[in-house]
Amino acid sequence: GESVGLHLPTLSVQEGDNSIINCAYSNSASDYFIWYKQESGKGPQFIIDIRSNMDKRQGQRVTVLLNKTVKHLSLQIAATQPGDSAVYFCAEILNAGNMLTFGGGTRLMVKP
Amino acid sequence: GAVVSQHPSRVICKSGTSVKIECRSLDFQATTMFWYRQFPKQSLMLMATSNEGSKATYEQGVEKDKFLINHASLTLSTLTVTSAHPEDSSFYICSAPQGGEKLFFGSGTQLSVL
Helix, strand or coil: CCCCCCCCCEEEEECCCCEEEEEECCCCCEEEEEEEEECCCCCCEEEEEEECCCCEEECCCEEEEEECCCCEEEEEECCCCHHHCEEEEEEEEECCCCCEEECCCEEEEEEC | CCCEEEECCEEEECCCCCEEEEEEECCCCCCEEEEEEECCCCCEEEEEEEECCCCCEECCCCCCCCEEEEEEECCEEEEEECCCCHHHCEEEEEEEEECCCEEEECCCEEEEEC
């Protein structure tokens, strides 16, 4: 898999508000999806995952929604905090073959 | 979660020198590891797949003689940037899958070639 080198879009939210980050994936046969958070100068950090047989999964303050009909994935962050400021990537895996394809990423900026 | 250690975190070198970056899975074995490159404000780009005991698989456009990969053990993969030039300056990240699918990433290496 490979990702395209695109300049990242930015989402700016107020501290305490909910954030929604969207991602469109490419392969309808992908069966596993992951959201990663990457802070400046660091490697991506696993946030939450979801399998294709589910349409929603909740974690601590985060929820991932999967719409296979339109090949769309979203990450919802409740009560966004300054520490949530980072770049968020979605990734899709096809058939558990570890072929990980990253979406372009979204930069989340949280205003105090 | 699983830990992937990447070293060094930052390298500054002169043009023409070679730089080795190490990626270790600390509490699990990884027969496969992945190397990525990331330019500022851009997404990760997969460079190659490192396979323990066999040759690495390179993505299209990535020079295998420029970016040497060695996966000598089940816990260590190395990426050597040979004869580095300023255009090789970038953030390099490795990852390793644990439990079949879930990928864990190293902390990245910022390479600056003068």
